[in-house]
Amino acid sequence: MLDRIRVTARLWLAPQRLREEGATPDYRFSLANERTFLAWIRTALALIAGGIAVDQFLTDLRWEVRTGVAIVLLAGAALCAFRAVNHWVRCERAMRRGEDLPASRFPVLLASGTAFAALLIIAVVVLGLAGR
Amino acid sequence: MTGEPPRDPGAQPERTWLAWRRTTLTCAVSVALTARVAVERPSGLAAGAACLGALAWIGLLVTAHRRIRRLSRPRPETMGAAETVGTLACVLVLIGVGGMMVL
Numbered sequence: 001m002l003d004r005i006r007v008t009a010r011l012w013l014a015p016q017r018l019r020e021e022g023a024t025p026d027y028r029f030s031l032a033n034e035r036t037f038l039a040w041i042r043t044a045l046a047l048i049a050g051g052i053a054v055d056q057f058l059t060d061l062r063w064e065v066r067t068g069v070a071i072v073l074l075a076g077a078a079l080c081a082f083r084a085v086n087h088w089v090r091c092e093r094a095m096r097r098g099e100d101l102p103a104s105r106f107p108v109l110l111a112s113g114t115a116f117a118a119l120l121i122i123a124v125v126v127l128g129l130a131g132r
Numbered sequence: 133m134t135g136e137p138p139r140d141p142g143a144q145p146e147r148t149w150l151a152w153r154r155t156t157l158t159c160a161v162s163v164a165l166t167a168r169v170a171v172e173r174p175s176g177l178a179a180g181a182a183c184l185g186a187l188a189w190i191g192l193l194v195t196a197h198r199r200i201r202r203l204s205r206p207r208p209e210t211m212g213a214a215e216t217v218g219t220l221a222c223v224l225v226l227i228g229v230g231g232m233m234v235l
Contacts, residue, residue: 038151045158070234081223
């Protein structure tokens with residue numbers, strides 16, 4: 001486990017080491033992987049913008065609630081950003097080795113989080129709890 | 133290989149450089165929000181955080197620019213540490229800036 005983490009962390013910092021493994025895939029696949037990476041980075045950036053916007057625009061909320069929501073969004077952004085690099089490295093390695101692409105639970109996690117947040121907001125709006 | 137490389141029907145390099153552009157634009161939104169805080173609630177901390185955010189944005193712009201230049205070659209290479217670590221560093225700095233704004 002610890003060994004695996006060390007190997008992955010080294011690949012994060014020096015992705016050129018990937019070239020030592022397997023064969024170079026068709027560059028179009030690598031570019032598709034790169035665009036997926038960028039899409040996750042944009043998700044992280046959107047979460048950051050959301051966190052800062054919550055803090056600025058939801059001034060009717062109590063300080064603790066507002067800060068709590070903002071920090072959850074910023075933490076989610078950090079998670080998304082790390083996962084973007086990690087998933088990119090793993091996909092690239094799998095393509096070089098000719099293995100299946102790695103399966104991941106992260107999209108489910110993010111989708112569940114988003115759905116939960118949406119339900120929470122619906123409840124708050126319906127029950128009229130906002131702004132008190 | 134001789135002559136012109138075959139045209140890529142999927143326009144993959146173009147799509148990839150547009151993805152880099154979209155990413156820098158998304159980053160600009162966050163940085164604009166931090167700048168707004170610095171203007172609305174002026175303080176040393178907010179101004180410093182906004183400057184740091186602007187630096188992170190410039191960092192991402194430079195990373196994207198260099199990557200886009202390399203993408204214009206006939207057979208672009210895979211991303212290197214400059215792209216992955218550079219992008220990650222810019223995002224993490226921006227998260228730090230967000231933390232400074234919120235707390």
